[in-house]
Amino acid sequence: MLKRKKISVIGAGFTGATTAFMLGLKELGDIVLLDIPQLENPTRGKALDMLEAMPVVGSDVHIVGTSSYEDTADSDLVIITAGVARKPGMSRDDLVNTNAGIVKSVTEQVVRFSPNTVLIILSNPVDAMTYVAYKTSGFPKERVIGQAGVLDTARFNAFVAEELSVSVDEVHGFVLGVHGDDMVPLVRYSNVGGVPLEKLLPAKRIEEIVQRTRTGGGEIVNLLGNGSAYYAPAASLTQMAEAILKDKRRLLPAIAYLQGEFGYEDLFLGVPTVLGGKGIERIVELELTEEEKAALDKSAQSVRNVIKVVSNR
Numbered sequence: 001m002l003k004r005k006k007i008s009v010i011g012a013g014f015t016g017a018t019t020a021f022m023l024g025l026k027e028l029g030d031i032v033l034l035d036i037p038q039l040e041n042p043t044r045g046k047a048l049d050m051l052e053a054m055p056v057v058g059s060d061v062h063i064v065g066t067s068s069y070e071d072t073a074d075s076d077l078v079i080i081t082a083g084v085a086r087k088p089g090m091s092r093d094d095l096v097n098t099n100a101g102i103v104k105s106v107t108e109q110v111v112r113f114s115p116n117t118v119l120i121i122l123s124n125p126v127d128a129m130t131y132v133a134y135k136t137s138g139f140p141k142e143r144v145i146g147q148a149g150v151l152d153t154a155r156f157n158a159f160v161a162e163e164l165s166v167s168v169d170e171v172h173g174f175v176l177g178v179h180g181d182d183m184v185p186l187v188r189y190s191n192v193g194g195v196p197l198e199k200l201l202p203a204k205r206i207e208e209i210v211q212r213t214r215t216g217g218g219e220i221v222n223l224l225g226n227g228s229a230y231y232a233p234a235a236s237l238t239q240m241a242e243a244i245l246k247d248k249r250r251l252l253p254a255i256a257y258l259q260g261e262f263g264y265e266d267l268f269l270g271v272p273t274v275l276g277g278k279g280i281e282r283i284v285e286l287e288l289t290e291e292e293k294a295a296l297d298k299s300a301q302s303v304r305n306v307i308k309v310v311s312n313r
């Protein structure tokens with residue numbers, strides 16, 4: 001019999017709990033949901049509630065809630081969502097000091113019990129938090145990955161599908177760069193059923209969709225009033241988890257450590273990657289126009305500015 005995969009989700013708040021549930025629905029493995037000791041009972045309660053949903057959906061997975069890192073031992077994949085979320089009027093970068101401390105301490109505990117795991121980081125500002133997890137873990141670069149591009153691309157795809165009234169299955173966007181207002185939706189590489197997007201929508205409308213994508217997280221923060229998005233982020237984490245746990249080798253945008261790729265050194269940035277059993281199997285370099293490269297340079301600079309804050313702590 002095949003051994004089930006083990007997935008730990010650290011942080012049992014909105015994104016963590018929703019992700020654990022989606023992982024369960026997709027029967028991707030046994031799940032450990034962890035939060036701080038003060039929230040041990042609610043965390044156990046959430047996990048038990050999810051476990052009781054599994055017979056209804058026909059998923060043979062175990063789900064447990066805990067505050068003890070021992071329960072996460074020997075995970076195949078650990079997803080870090082621990083940290084604070086922004087409120088209206090804040091930028092993701094405003095969270096840097098609080099979340100850097102949380103991500104560092106969480107990563108230390110995780111790697112103690114799961115030295116061979118793959119890490120996916122969600123906590124914001126995520127490009128810099130992925131850097132913190134990388135430095136703290138001492139893991140090889142292919143096993144430390146940040147989530148941004150799948151979500152940013154999903155937002156772009158959702159807006160395009162609505163605009164053209166076509167299936168979301170047909171829309172293939174590509175959003176690279178920082179998870180912030182300087183992200184880079186690559187319109188030239190976006191298509192609908194193989195037809196370049198630029199042939200289907202006027203440039204002005206595409207630019208409006210690009211702008212809405214860039215500020216997509218903030219749009220939800222303003223609507224929610226107290227917290228940030230979690231359904232689409234959880235779906236994005238689940239897609240990445242599936243690619244890794246099933247060694248699917250999907251070409252997805254993810255935050256990866258760059259050593260010369262796209263002309264950047266010692267930097268975590270959203271780029272096209274192949275995700276498979278090892279984590280990041282490879283980075284796919286694209287040919288960029290001068291304008292696209294300038295936009296990616298701006299993106300890289302905004303990540304560097306936040307990493308500087310983290311490095312000087």
Ligand SMILES: NC(=O)c1ccc[n+]([C@@H]2O[C@H](COP(=O)([O-])OP(=O)(O)OC[C@H]3O[C@@H](n4cnc5c(N)ncnc54)[C@H](O)[C@@H]3O)[C@@H](O)[C@H]2O)c1
Binds near residue numbers: 081083
């Ligand atoms: N990268 C992305 O695309 C993306 C998308 C959505 C949210 N986020 C970020 O993810 C983070 C979590 O968002 P959320 O909506 O789930 O927030 P939330 O407040 O609902 O949940 C965060 C959870 O982390 C827990 N936590 C805090 N410190 C911890 C620690 N030391 N150990 C274990 N758990 C700890 C909290 O108790 C809380 O339950 C935020 O930083 C948010 O900005 C990123």
Ligand SMILES: O=C(O)C[C@H](O)C(=O)O
Binds near residue numbers: 085151
């Ligand atoms: O916008 C946020 O603060 C949360 C997340 O990064 C998002 O894009 O939804």
